[in-house]
Protein backbone atom coordinates (compact mmCIF):
# COMPACT_ATOMS: atom_id res chain seq x y z
CA UNK A 1 0.00 0.00 0.00
CA UNK A 2 1.22 3.46 -0.80
CA UNK A 3 0.15 6.58 1.06
CA UNK A 4 -0.70 9.65 -0.99
CA UNK A 5 -0.84 13.21 0.29
CA UNK A 6 -4.42 14.42 0.52
CA UNK A 7 -4.04 17.38 -1.82
CA UNK A 8 -1.79 20.09 -0.45
CA UNK A 9 -2.24 18.94 3.13
CA UNK A 10 0.37 17.19 5.22
CA UNK A 11 -1.84 14.17 5.80
CA UNK A 12 -1.36 10.93 3.87
CA UNK A 13 -4.16 8.53 3.01
CA UNK A 14 -3.75 4.93 1.95
CA UNK A 15 -4.33 4.78 -1.82
CA UNK A 16 -7.17 2.31 -1.12
CA UNK A 17 -9.67 2.98 1.64
CA UNK A 18 -12.96 1.44 2.81
CA UNK A 19 -16.42 3.03 2.93
CA UNK A 20 -19.72 2.02 4.45
CA UNK A 21 -22.49 3.27 2.11
CA UNK A 22 -25.33 0.72 1.68
CA UNK A 23 -23.34 -1.91 3.52
CA UNK A 24 -22.85 -1.00 7.21
CA UNK A 25 -26.01 -1.72 9.20
CA UNK A 26 -28.02 -2.94 6.16
CA UNK A 27 -25.72 -5.81 5.09
CA UNK A 28 -22.88 -5.65 7.63
CA UNK A 29 -23.30 -5.85 11.42
CA UNK A 30 -20.68 -4.85 13.99
CA UNK A 31 -18.87 -8.22 13.99
CA UNK A 32 -18.65 -8.27 10.21
CA UNK A 33 -17.52 -4.65 10.22
CA UNK A 34 -14.72 -5.64 12.61
CA UNK A 35 -13.70 -8.43 10.24
CA UNK A 36 -13.81 -6.23 7.13
CA UNK A 37 -12.03 -3.27 8.69
CA UNK A 38 -9.33 -5.61 10.05
CA UNK A 39 -8.79 -7.12 6.61
CA UNK A 40 -8.54 -3.65 5.13
CA UNK A 41 -6.12 -2.51 7.82
CA UNK A 42 -4.00 -5.65 7.34
CA UNK A 43 -3.68 -4.61 3.70
CA UNK A 44 -2.52 -1.14 4.82
CA UNK A 45 -5.78 0.87 4.76
CA UNK A 46 -5.69 3.87 7.11
CA UNK A 47 -8.92 5.64 6.06
CA UNK A 48 -12.54 4.62 6.68
CA UNK A 49 -15.34 6.67 5.11
CA UNK A 50 -18.82 7.28 6.48
CA UNK A 51 -21.68 9.80 6.39
CA UNK A 52 -24.46 10.98 8.64
CA UNK A 53 -27.04 9.94 6.05
CA UNK A 54 -25.81 6.34 5.65
CA UNK A 55 -28.52 4.15 7.21
CA UNK A 56 -29.69 7.33 8.97
CA UNK A 57 -26.79 7.42 11.40
CA UNK A 58 -26.68 3.66 12.00
CA UNK A 59 -23.64 3.27 9.74
CA UNK A 60 -21.69 5.65 11.99
CA UNK A 61 -22.86 3.67 15.03
CA UNK A 62 -21.72 0.36 13.51
CA UNK A 63 -18.33 1.80 12.54
CA UNK A 64 -17.93 3.43 15.94
CA UNK A 65 -18.74 0.16 17.72
CA UNK A 66 -16.32 -1.71 15.44
CA UNK A 67 -13.55 0.81 16.16
CA UNK A 68 -14.17 0.37 19.86
CA UNK A 69 -13.86 -3.41 19.55
CA UNK A 70 -10.77 -3.11 17.38
CA UNK A 71 -9.12 -0.79 19.92
CA UNK A 72 -6.75 0.77 17.41
CA UNK A 73 -4.70 3.74 18.55
CA UNK A 74 -6.63 6.85 17.47
CA UNK A 75 -3.61 8.34 15.75
CA UNK A 76 -3.22 5.32 13.48
CA UNK A 77 -6.36 5.76 11.37
CA UNK A 78 -8.51 8.41 9.71
CA UNK A 79 -12.28 8.40 9.84
CA UNK A 80 -14.75 10.68 8.08
CA UNK A 81 -18.33 11.78 7.96
CA UNK A 82 -20.36 13.91 5.59
CA UNK A 83 -23.20 16.33 6.18
CA UNK A 84 -26.02 17.77 4.07
CA UNK A 85 -29.20 15.65 4.02
CA UNK A 86 -29.75 15.75 7.77
CA UNK A 87 -31.42 13.36 10.21
CA UNK A 88 -34.65 15.24 10.78
CA UNK A 89 -37.48 16.58 8.67
CA UNK A 90 -37.54 20.04 10.29
CA UNK A 91 -36.97 23.23 8.39
CA UNK A 92 -33.24 24.17 8.57
CA UNK A 93 -32.33 20.56 9.33
CA UNK A 94 -32.27 18.88 5.93
CA UNK A 95 -30.78 19.46 2.48
CA UNK A 96 -28.70 22.27 3.86
CA UNK A 97 -25.23 23.51 4.74
CA UNK A 98 -26.40 26.28 7.05
CA UNK A 99 -24.28 27.08 10.07
CA UNK A 100 -26.74 25.87 12.71
CA UNK A 101 -27.23 22.51 11.00
CA UNK A 102 -23.49 21.93 10.52
CA UNK A 103 -22.57 22.89 14.10
CA UNK A 104 -25.16 20.43 15.44
CA UNK A 105 -24.49 17.72 12.82
CA UNK A 106 -20.85 17.30 13.86
CA UNK A 107 -21.91 16.78 17.49
CA UNK A 108 -24.48 14.13 16.50
CA UNK A 109 -21.92 12.35 14.38
CA UNK A 110 -19.26 12.31 17.14
CA UNK A 111 -21.83 10.95 19.56
CA UNK A 112 -22.80 8.10 17.22
CA UNK A 113 -19.16 7.23 16.55
CA UNK A 114 -18.21 7.55 20.20
CA UNK A 115 -15.19 9.65 19.17
CA UNK A 116 -14.07 13.10 20.21
CA UNK A 117 -12.97 14.16 16.74
CA UNK A 118 -13.24 13.13 13.10
CA UNK A 119 -10.33 13.42 10.71
CA UNK A 120 -12.11 14.40 7.51
CA UNK A 121 -15.53 15.99 7.20
CA UNK A 122 -17.28 16.75 3.95
CA UNK A 123 -20.13 18.96 2.78
CA UNK A 124 -21.93 16.03 1.15
CA UNK A 125 -23.55 18.13 -1.61
CA UNK A 126 -23.51 21.83 -2.49
CA UNK A 127 -26.36 23.88 -1.03
CA UNK A 128 -27.49 26.51 -3.53
CA UNK A 129 -29.49 28.35 -0.85
CA UNK A 130 -26.85 28.94 1.85
CA UNK A 131 -24.13 31.44 0.97
CA UNK A 132 -20.87 29.57 0.46
CA UNK A 133 -19.27 32.07 2.85
CA UNK A 134 -21.55 30.91 5.71
CA UNK A 135 -20.62 27.27 5.08
CA UNK A 136 -16.89 28.03 4.85
CA UNK A 137 -17.00 29.90 8.19
CA UNK A 138 -18.96 27.04 9.84
CA UNK A 139 -16.52 24.40 8.62
CA UNK A 140 -13.60 26.60 9.72
CA UNK A 141 -15.14 26.99 13.18
CA UNK A 142 -15.72 23.22 13.50
CA UNK A 143 -12.05 22.67 12.71
CA UNK A 144 -10.96 25.39 15.13
CA UNK A 145 -13.08 23.70 17.83
CA UNK A 146 -11.02 20.51 17.42
CA UNK A 147 -14.02 18.39 16.46
CA UNK A 148 -12.58 17.73 13.00
CA UNK A 149 -9.17 18.08 11.40
CA UNK A 150 -9.71 18.69 7.65
CA UNK A 151 -12.76 19.60 5.63
CA UNK A 152 -13.77 19.09 2.04
CA UNK A 153 -16.57 18.94 -0.47
CA UNK A 154 -18.48 16.16 -2.20
CA UNK A 155 -20.02 16.47 -5.65
CA UNK A 156 -19.51 20.23 -5.77
CA UNK A 157 -18.84 21.91 -9.10
CA UNK A 158 -15.31 23.16 -9.77
CA UNK A 159 -16.72 26.69 -9.67
CA UNK A 160 -18.23 26.19 -6.21
CA UNK A 161 -15.01 24.67 -4.91
CA UNK A 162 -12.92 27.56 -6.22
CA UNK A 163 -15.36 30.00 -4.61
CA UNK A 164 -14.98 28.23 -1.24
CA UNK A 165 -11.17 28.17 -1.50
CA UNK A 166 -11.05 31.85 -2.37
CA UNK A 167 -13.35 32.87 0.50
CA UNK A 168 -11.16 30.87 2.90
CA UNK A 169 -7.99 32.45 1.53
CA UNK A 170 -9.46 35.96 1.73
CA UNK A 171 -10.35 35.53 5.40
CA UNK A 172 -7.41 33.29 6.42
CA UNK A 173 -9.75 30.40 7.25
CA UNK A 174 -9.15 26.66 7.02
CA UNK A 175 -9.59 25.86 3.33
CA UNK A 176 -11.41 22.85 1.91
CA UNK A 177 -8.65 20.37 1.07
CA UNK A 178 -10.37 17.59 -0.85
CA UNK A 179 -13.38 16.63 -2.94
CA UNK A 180 -15.22 13.32 -2.77
CA UNK A 181 -16.45 12.69 -6.32
CA UNK A 182 -17.74 9.65 -8.13
CA UNK A 183 -14.97 8.31 -10.34
CA UNK A 184 -14.88 5.02 -12.20
CA UNK A 185 -14.38 3.67 -15.72
CA UNK A 186 -17.95 4.63 -16.63
CA UNK A 187 -18.03 8.02 -14.90
CA UNK A 188 -15.08 10.17 -15.91
CA UNK A 189 -16.08 13.55 -17.29
CA UNK A 190 -16.26 15.60 -14.08
CA UNK A 191 -13.09 14.18 -12.55
CA UNK A 192 -10.96 14.24 -15.67
CA UNK A 193 -12.22 17.41 -17.37
CA UNK A 194 -14.10 19.75 -15.02
CA UNK A 195 -11.76 19.24 -12.05
CA UNK A 196 -8.51 19.45 -14.07
CA UNK A 197 -7.97 23.07 -12.98
CA UNK A 198 -8.58 22.19 -9.32
CA UNK A 199 -5.70 19.74 -9.49
CA UNK A 200 -3.46 22.05 -11.51
CA UNK A 201 -4.09 25.36 -9.74
CA UNK A 202 -4.98 24.29 -6.20
CA UNK A 203 -3.55 20.77 -5.80
CA UNK A 204 -7.00 19.74 -4.51
CA UNK A 205 -7.11 16.23 -3.00
CA UNK A 206 -9.69 13.55 -3.82
CA UNK A 207 -11.30 10.61 -2.04
CA UNK A 208 -13.11 8.99 -4.97
CA UNK A 209 -16.28 6.88 -4.69
CA UNK A 210 -18.01 3.92 -6.39
CA UNK A 211 -14.88 2.51 -8.06
CA UNK A 212 -16.89 -0.48 -9.29
CA UNK A 213 -19.98 1.52 -10.31
CA UNK A 214 -21.86 -0.23 -7.47
CA UNK A 215 -20.60 -3.65 -8.56
CA UNK A 216 -21.24 -3.38 -12.32
CA UNK A 217 -17.47 -3.40 -12.94
CA UNK A 218 -17.05 -6.78 -11.25
CA UNK A 219 -18.97 -8.58 -14.02
CA UNK A 220 -21.54 -9.88 -11.49
CA UNK A 221 -24.41 -8.29 -13.46
CA UNK A 222 -23.40 -9.80 -16.82
CA UNK A 223 -26.30 -12.28 -16.76
CA UNK A 224 -28.86 -10.30 -14.78
CA UNK A 225 -29.18 -9.26 -11.16
CA UNK A 226 -27.89 -11.94 -8.76
CA UNK A 227 -29.76 -12.56 -5.50
CA UNK A 228 -28.24 -10.75 -2.54
CA UNK A 229 -26.34 -8.24 -4.69
CA UNK A 230 -26.77 -4.47 -4.26
CA UNK A 231 -28.93 -4.44 -7.38
CA UNK A 232 -31.40 -6.81 -5.70
CA UNK A 233 -31.80 -4.75 -2.53
CA UNK A 234 -35.05 -3.02 -1.67
CA UNK A 235 -34.59 0.72 -1.91
CA UNK A 236 -31.90 0.51 -4.61
CA UNK A 237 -34.21 -0.11 -7.58
CA UNK A 238 -32.94 3.16 -9.08
CA UNK A 239 -29.54 1.51 -9.67
CA UNK A 240 -30.92 -1.35 -11.75
CA UNK A 241 -31.15 0.43 -15.09
CA UNK A 242 -27.42 1.18 -15.07
CA UNK A 243 -26.45 -2.20 -13.62
CA UNK A 244 -28.17 -4.00 -16.51
CA UNK A 245 -27.45 -1.54 -19.34
CA UNK A 246 -26.53 -3.79 -22.33
CA UNK A 247 -24.01 -1.25 -23.72
CA UNK A 248 -22.13 -1.17 -20.41
CA UNK A 249 -22.35 -4.94 -19.90
CA UNK A 250 -20.74 -5.39 -23.32
CA UNK A 251 -17.82 -3.23 -22.19
CA UNK A 252 -17.57 -5.08 -18.86
CA UNK A 253 -17.23 -8.38 -20.76
CA UNK A 254 -14.40 -6.91 -22.86
CA UNK A 255 -12.72 -5.59 -19.71
CA UNK A 256 -13.01 -9.06 -18.15
CA UNK A 257 -10.98 -10.45 -21.03
CA UNK A 258 -8.24 -7.84 -20.41
CA UNK A 259 -8.34 -8.65 -16.68
CA UNK A 260 -8.14 -12.40 -17.36
CA UNK A 261 -5.05 -11.89 -19.54
CA UNK A 262 -3.40 -10.11 -16.60
CA UNK A 263 -4.40 -12.83 -14.12
CA UNK A 264 -6.70 -10.38 -12.35
CA UNK A 265 -10.41 -10.12 -11.62
CA UNK A 266 -12.47 -7.47 -13.39
CA UNK A 267 -12.94 -5.66 -10.07
CA UNK A 268 -9.19 -5.57 -9.49
CA UNK A 269 -8.59 -4.18 -12.98
CA UNK A 270 -11.18 -1.43 -12.45
CA UNK A 271 -9.68 -0.40 -9.11
CA UNK A 272 -6.07 -0.57 -10.35
CA UNK A 273 -7.01 1.59 -13.36
CA UNK A 274 -8.15 4.36 -10.97
CA UNK A 275 -4.86 4.22 -9.08
CA UNK A 276 -2.97 5.05 -12.27
CA UNK A 277 -4.46 8.55 -12.04
CA UNK A 278 -2.21 10.63 -9.78
CA UNK A 279 -5.03 13.10 -9.07
CA UNK A 280 -6.70 10.34 -7.04
CA UNK A 281 -5.57 10.59 -3.42
CA UNK A 282 -7.50 7.50 -2.30
CA UNK A 283 -10.01 5.17 -3.93
CA UNK A 284 -12.79 4.45 -1.42
CA UNK A 285 -13.73 0.83 -1.99
CA UNK A 286 -17.03 -0.69 -0.87
CA UNK A 287 -17.76 -4.28 0.10
CA UNK A 288 -20.61 -6.30 1.57
CA UNK A 289 -18.33 -9.10 2.79
CA UNK A 290 -14.75 -9.67 3.84
CA UNK A 291 -13.86 -11.77 0.78
CA UNK A 292 -14.59 -8.76 -1.40
CA UNK A 293 -12.33 -6.57 0.74
CA UNK A 294 -9.51 -9.08 0.34
CA UNK A 295 -10.03 -9.37 -3.42
CA UNK A 296 -10.23 -5.62 -3.91
CA UNK A 297 -7.11 -4.89 -1.87
CA UNK A 298 -5.14 -7.16 -4.22
CA UNK A 299 -5.83 -4.62 -6.97
CA UNK A 300 -2.54 -3.13 -5.75
CA UNK A 301 -0.70 -6.03 -7.41
CA UNK A 302 -2.37 -5.24 -10.74
CA UNK A 303 -1.24 -1.59 -10.97
CA UNK A 304 2.29 -2.43 -12.25
CA UNK A 305 0.74 -4.65 -14.93
CA UNK A 306 -1.13 -1.69 -16.45
CA UNK A 307 1.46 -0.81 -19.08
CA UNK A 308 0.83 1.89 -21.68
CA UNK A 309 -0.35 -0.81 -24.10
CA UNK A 310 -2.86 -2.21 -21.59
CA UNK A 311 -4.09 1.30 -20.75
CA UNK A 312 -4.60 1.96 -24.46
CA UNK A 313 -6.58 -1.26 -24.88
CA UNK A 314 -8.78 -0.25 -21.93
CA UNK A 315 -9.23 3.26 -23.37
CA UNK A 316 -10.46 1.78 -26.66
CA UNK A 317 -13.02 -0.34 -24.80
CA UNK A 318 -14.25 2.61 -22.77
CA UNK A 319 -14.53 4.99 -25.73
Ligand SMILES: NC(=O)c1ccc[n+]([C@@H]2O[C@H](COP(=O)([O-])OP(=O)(O)OC[C@H]3O[C@@H](n4cnc5c(N)ncnc54)[C@H](OP(=O)(O)O)[C@@H]3O)[C@@H](O)[C@H]2O)c1
Pocket residue numbers: 018019020021022023049050082124154155180181208209210211212213214215216218220228229230231267284285286287288289291292293295296
Ligand atom coordinates in the same frame (compact mmCIF):
# COMPACT_ATOMS: atom_id res chain seq x y z
N1 LIG B 1 -19.76 11.11 -1.37
C1 LIG B 1 -20.73 10.44 -1.93
O1 LIG B 1 -21.73 11.00 -2.40
C2 LIG B 1 -20.64 8.95 -2.00
C3 LIG B 1 -21.59 8.21 -2.73
C4 LIG B 1 -21.46 6.83 -2.78
C5 LIG B 1 -20.42 6.20 -2.11
N2 LIG B 1 -19.54 6.94 -1.37
C6 LIG B 1 -18.42 6.29 -0.62
O2 LIG B 1 -17.69 5.43 -1.48
C7 LIG B 1 -17.68 4.11 -0.94
C8 LIG B 1 -17.61 3.10 -2.05
O3 LIG B 1 -18.74 3.26 -2.93
P1 LIG B 1 -19.51 1.98 -3.43
O4 LIG B 1 -19.88 1.11 -2.28
O5 LIG B 1 -20.57 2.43 -4.36
O6 LIG B 1 -18.30 1.24 -4.23
P2 LIG B 1 -18.35 0.19 -5.42
O7 LIG B 1 -17.02 -0.44 -5.42
O8 LIG B 1 -18.76 0.87 -6.69
O9 LIG B 1 -19.49 -0.86 -5.03
C9 LIG B 1 -19.30 -1.66 -3.92
C10 LIG B 1 -20.26 -2.85 -3.97
O10 LIG B 1 -19.94 -3.69 -5.07
C11 LIG B 1 -19.98 -5.06 -4.66
N3 LIG B 1 -18.59 -5.57 -4.69
C12 LIG B 1 -17.47 -4.94 -4.21
N4 LIG B 1 -16.39 -5.69 -4.44
C13 LIG B 1 -16.80 -6.81 -5.04
C14 LIG B 1 -16.12 -7.94 -5.53
N5 LIG B 1 -14.80 -8.05 -5.45
N6 LIG B 1 -16.87 -8.92 -6.11
C15 LIG B 1 -18.21 -8.82 -6.22
N7 LIG B 1 -18.91 -7.76 -5.78
C16 LIG B 1 -18.21 -6.75 -5.20
C17 LIG B 1 -20.56 -5.07 -3.25
O11 LIG B 1 -21.99 -5.07 -3.33
P3 LIG B 1 -22.91 -6.42 -3.23
O12 LIG B 1 -22.05 -7.53 -2.72
O13 LIG B 1 -23.99 -6.04 -2.29
O14 LIG B 1 -23.40 -6.62 -4.62
C18 LIG B 1 -20.12 -3.73 -2.74
O15 LIG B 1 -20.87 -3.24 -1.66
C19 LIG B 1 -18.97 4.06 -0.09
O16 LIG B 1 -18.93 3.06 0.88
C20 LIG B 1 -18.97 5.44 0.52
O17 LIG B 1 -18.08 5.48 1.60
C21 LIG B 1 -19.62 8.29 -1.32
